[in-house]
Amino acid sequence: MFLKNCWYVASQASELGRVLMQRWIIGQPVVLFRSESGQPVAMEDRCPHRRAALSKGRLVGDTVQCGYHGMRFDCSGACVAIPGEEQIPPALKARVYPVVQKWHWVWIWMGDPALADEALIPDLRHNDMPGWTVTGGVLTVNANYQLLTDNLLDLTHETFVHAKTIGNAAVAETPMESKIVGNEVHVQRVMRNTPPPPLFKRVRNLTGNIDRWQIIRFQPPSSISIDARGYPTGTEDPEKGLRWFSINSITPINETSCNYYWTITRCFAQDDAQITDLIHNQILATFMEDVDVLEAQQQMIETDAPNRGEISIRADFGSVAARRINQRLIHKEAQGNARKQGAVPSPEELVKAT
Numbered sequence: 001m002f003l004k005n006c007w008y009v010a011s012q013a014s015e016l017g018r019v020l021m022q023r024w025i026i027g028q029p030v031v032l033f034r035s036e037s038g039q040p041v042a043m044e045d046r047c048p049h050r051r052a053a054l055s056k057g058r059l060v061g062d063t064v065q066c067g068y069h070g071m072r073f074d075c076s077g078a079c080v081a082i083p084g085e086e087q088i089p090p091a092l093k094a095r096v097y098p099v100v101q102k103w104h105w106v107w108i109w110m111g112d113p114a115l116a117d118e119a120l121i122p123d124l125r126h127n128d129m130p131g132w133t134v135t136g137g138v139l140t141v142n143a144n145y146q147l148l149t150d151n152l153l154d155l156t157h158e159t160f161v162h163a164k165t166i167g168n169a170a171v172a173e174t175p176m177e178s179k180i181v182g183n184e185v186h187v188q189r190v191m192r193n194t195p196p197p198p199l200f201k202r203v204r205n206l207t208g209n210i211d212r213w214q215i216i217r218f219q220p221p222s223s224i225s226i227d228a229r230g231y232p233t234g235t236e237d238p239e240k241g242l243r244w245f246s247i248n249s250i251t252p253i254n255e256t257s258c259n260y261y262w263t264i265t266r267c268f269a270q271d272d273a274q275i276t277d278l279i280h281n282q283i284l285a286t287f288m289e290d291v292d293v294l295e296a297q298q299q300m301i302e303t304d305a306p307n308r309g310e311i312s313i314r315a316d317f318g319s320v321a322a323r324r325i326n327q328r329l330i331h332k333e334a335q336g337n338a339r340k341q342g343a344v345p346s347p348e349e350l351v352k353a354t
Helices: 145-153 155-161 169-173 198-204 273-302 314-340 347-353
Strands: 007-012 021-025 028-034 040-044 058-060 063-065 079-081 099-102 105-109 133-141 177-181 184-194 210-219 223-232 242-254 257-266
Touching: 007 021, 007 028, 007 040, 007 133, 007 242, 007 257, 021 242, 040 099, 133 273, 145 155, 145 210, 145 223, 145 242, 145 257, 145 273, 145 314, 155 169, 155 273, 169 184, 177 314, 184 314, 198 242, 198 273, 210 314, 257 273
Parallel strands: none
Antiparallel strands: 007 105, 021 028, 028 040, 058 063, 099 105, 133 257, 177 184, 184 210, 210 223, 223 242, 242 257
16 A cells, blocks of 8 residues: 555654654654654654553653553663553563654654665755755645645646646646656656746746746655746846755655645745745645645545546656556565565575476
């Protein structure tokens, strides 16, 4: 159902502190906090004693005290105190997940901790790159996470959903170029000599036509960066045009909801707080238009006949490719888990058997 041996965003770095915070991630409850030294910590949000929610307890130094029976668990998950008892059963231990703070966010590995490699965190470097100014947030969306990746890999909808901010006719009228690179999907749309959309006009006072780029990169399972550029036609002058990255990572809560982490990071007018506020508010309004569409779409899917298929068109190449990559990775992971449990023979065992 979900890929486990991968990194998901668990929280914004700025929202994680010395308060217990609950997140549901791929159907599992997680409690998050920072240690006294500032390091992010993530535990399964179920006390191993009677499965009470640890997030309903409190922090005592670097331990989580269960709010039900008062047991305390350190940052490794080990129980270090039981009220009224000296002997602690060795098995009384909470599961702890690998976590890393990177690219403005805190990432969590929900699968086999032995496979948690920081190098596998999606490359979203523009969130922390010097010379770029970032703003962003998180939205809870009552829709399957793949509906959001579909939305971001085909920006044709900007013409019809976002006409007040980043959309105009040129987006829908210009064909896309798409390709698969390993486990990534790359989509590009270049619009030449076209009117700027409303937000571009407001941010950079653009009056004449522009050349506009949308360069999209999907990294599994659900991270998408969009390199968006707009310059006066025939130029690429950063003093007259704009360039920003829309950085997006979607974390499934369950099959029908997700947390949508987003940032806009730009390399112009870096110290202009008014520009930052304008971009933040307008992009947030844009994403809320997406939420309205996607939540309604989710309802239509849930109430439709389960065996009714979809009909794809050329513009769906990127979203279909991303779904297939995730399906392949999930299947490969499931096969590996089955082999570990002895349910499926390895390729070597099959050769010996023949």
